[in-house]
Amino acid sequence: MSTVEIRNLHKYFGKLEVLKGIDFKVASGQVVCVIGPSGSGKSTLLRCVNLLEQPTSGQVFVDGIELTHPDVDIDAARRRLGMVFQQFNLFPHLTVLRNVTIAQERVLKRNRSEAERVARENLERVGLAEKADSYPAQLSGGQQQRVAIARALAMSPSLMLFDEPTSALDPELVGDVLKVMRTLAQEGMTMLVVTHEMGFAREVADRVVFMDGGVIVEDGPPKQVIGDPRHERTRAFLSRVLNPDQVS
Amino acid sequence: MSEPSSSPTLTAAPPGGLSPRRRQQLSRGVQYAILVVVIAVIALLADWREISKSFFNFTVAGEGMPALFTVALRNTVIYTLSGFVLGFALGLVLALMRQSSVAPYRWISAAYVEVFRGLPALLIFLMIGSGLPLAFPELTLPGDVYGKAALGLGLVSAAYMAETFRAGLQAVPKGQMEAARSLGMPYMRAMVSIVIPQAIRIVIPPLTNELVLLFKDSSLVLFLGVTAAQVELAKFGNDQASTFANPTPILVSGLTYLIITIPLGYVARRLEARKGAHR
Ligand SMILES: Nc1ncnc2c1ncn2[C@@H]1O[C@H](COP(=O)(O)OP(=O)(O)OP(=O)(O)O)[C@@H](O)[C@H]1O
Ligand SMILES: [Mg+2]
Numbered sequence: 001m002s003t004v005e006i007r008n009l010h011k012y013f014g015k016l017e018v019l020k021g022i023d024f025k026v027a028s029g030q031v032v033c034v035i036g037p038s039g040s041g042k043s044t045l046l047r048c049v050n051l052l053e054q055p056t057s058g059q060v061f062v063d064g065i066e067l068t069h070p071d072v073d074i075d076a077a078r079r080r081l082g083m084v085f086q087q088f089n090l091f092p093h094l095t096v097l098r099n100v101t102i103a104q105e106r107v108l109k110r111n112r113s114e115a116e117r118v119a120r121e122n123l124e125r126v127g128l129a130e131k132a133d134s135y136p137a138q139l140s141g142g143q144q145q146r147v148a149i150a151r152a153l154a155m156s157p158s159l160m161l162f163d164e165p166t167s168a169l170d171p172e173l174v175g176d177v178l179k180v181m182r183t184l185a186q187e188g189m190t191m192l193v194v195t196h197e198m199g200f201a202r203e204v205a206d207r208v209v210f211m212d213g214g215v216i217v218e219d220g221p222p223k224q225v226i227g228d229p230r231h232e233r234t235r236a237f238l239s240r241v242l243n244p245d246q247v248s
Numbered sequence: 249m250s251e252p253s254s255s256p257t258l259t260a261a262p263p264g265g266l267s268p269r270r271r272q273q274l275s276r277g278v279q280y281a282i283l284v285v286v287i288a289v290i291a292l293l294a295d296w297r298e299i300s301k302s303f304f305n306f307t308v309a310g311e312g313m314p315a316l317f318t319v320a321l322r323n324t325v326i327y328t329l330s331g332f333v334l335g336f337a338l339g340l341v342l343a344l345m346r347q348s349s350v351a352p353y354r355w356i357s358a359a360y361v362e363v364f365r366g367l368p369a370l371l372i373f374l375m376i377g378s379g380l381p382l383a384f385p386e387l388t389l390p391g392d393v394y395g396k397a398a399l400g401l402g403l404v405s406a407a408y409m410a411e412t413f414r415a416g417l418q419a420v421p422k423g424q425m426e427a428a429r430s431l432g433m434p435y436m437r438a439m440v441s442i443v444i445p446q447a448i449r450i451v452i453p454p455l456t457n458e459l460v461l462l463f464k465d466s467s468l469v470l471f472l473g474v475t476a477a478q479v480e481l482a483k484f485g486n487d488q489a490s491t492f493a494n495p496t497p498i499l500v501s502g503l504t505y506l507i508i509t510i511p512l513g514y515v516a517r518r519l520e521a522r523k524g525a526h527r
Pocket of ligand 2: 042043044163164
């Protein structure tokens with residue numbers, strides 16, 4: 001069964017059509033990377049999957065449940081989805097540990113000690129067990145992003161959404177975050193990742209989706225989409241991303 | 249007041265023939281002269297014997313002790329804090345209503361703020377004193393005057409605090425709400441656990457200023473008609489002044505206000521400065 005299925009998704013912001021009929025699936029355990037130029041609708045697509053944006057039309061299914069159905073309890077449905085943001089969005093007034101426990105307690109109704117056990121496990125997973133009592137402002141960007149990943153993982157999601165998780169990081173901090181994501185992929189987590197990290201996409205993704213102008217232009221294994229793109233738009237984009245210094 | 253802002257070195261010899269430095273000295277001399285004249289006139293016009301007898305009468309001041317602190321200041325603090333708590337709660341609710349997706353809530357909140365910011369606080373106290381018993385004959389507020397005072401100060405300050413909270417809520421980045429929602433928290437849960445605590449931190453300095461304003465406005469309680477046990481600083485001073493036919497107690501009351509308001513205002517400015525430094 002697919003973990004995510006999107007059918008004929010359209011999204012308008014006012015008169016601006018940002019998503020123009022998106023269809024795709026992510027099978028359980030798959031890692032799908034979404035690439036494409038700025039403004040092509042990648043973030044909007046991701047945000048439509050967990051309904052941070054309300055799709056204008058079309059359907060979104062997660063684990064066979066239609067999230068776009070009017071009767072669905074969206075708060076319950078979102079528990080199946082972890083989201084990692086470009087800007088981390090840790091809760092600055094809470095310690096790292098509390099960042100990871102608060103939703104477990106308030107949403108999953110786990111008791112404090114159970115929540116802390118799960119939190120410490122997941123902080124261990126991202127290599128930050130010793131930062132449990134720090135505040136987000138005391139961490140580097142890379143550490144903050146790893147805490148954000150642990151926070152999402154602690155909810156035991158069946159799908160993780162990443163929106164350019166390394167774009168706000170200093171170059172030397174990118175590696176640590178990608179390493180955590182790579183491990184996650186190896187452990188079989190289903191992941192939908194918007195990224196500009198072509199190396200990561202080539203190495204980790206089962207599929208790469210190239211978006212441009214609100215449509216999916218190309219969708220296939222990384223060897224094909226990145227290595228041997230069929231569409232001129234994909235080729236143009238990739239040559240810009242892979243050789244940023246070249247004047248085209 | 250300050251130095252003339254014009255022409256430093258470039259106009260070495262201006263039309264008047266004075267160098268800029270010389271002109272500066274002259275201007276400062278004139279300012280000192282004005283100050284001395286004003287002080288001299290006031291000193292000559294004032295009746296110093298009468299002033300020291302009337303305003304610095306330690307015998308009369310002593311008569312007010314210890315009730316000044318045990319009754320008047322205590323009541324002032326009680327009125328202020330209970331009004332603040334009520335205003336805080338109501339202000340927060342109004343700020344949340346202002347963001348509601350239910351349009352009438354937004355209208356009610358906006359109308360409340362406009363009305364209560366636009367009216368003199370005194371008028372609201374007069375309405376509570378005489379209007380409230382007529383409109384709601386069955387209603388008895390807890391603590392009688394204490395309840396009415398809290399209501400009056402709460403209604404007035406809620407309008408200001410609502411605006412402060414609104415700004416505070418808007419200052420919390422949108423990503424905070426999104427992160428909380430993406431973890432499965434319902435809207436209200438996310439507000440209470442994530443957004444509101446951050447908004448309150450942001451508005452602590454302006455709320456401290458609001459507390460200072462309320463402390464002074466608590467003097468309006470005198471229009472509710474209070475007994476000797478319910479008296480606050482301003483009325484206490486006034487009553488003592490008429491008892492002894494001497495205004496010293498008013499001055500003493502004033503100093504007592506300042507003991508509270510000046511440090512509190514200082515704290516508010518420090519908090520404000522610290523917040524700025526953290527950015
Ligand atoms: N809340 C919004 N209101 C109006 N327009 C929006 C909103 N969010 C996004 N857009 C517009 O939708 C288009 C797609 O935006 P989106 O953020 O999905 O692009 P993206 O592919 O993620 O780009 P980037 O690589 O820069 O993050 C853009 O033209 C953007 O201006
Ligand atoms: Mg984006």
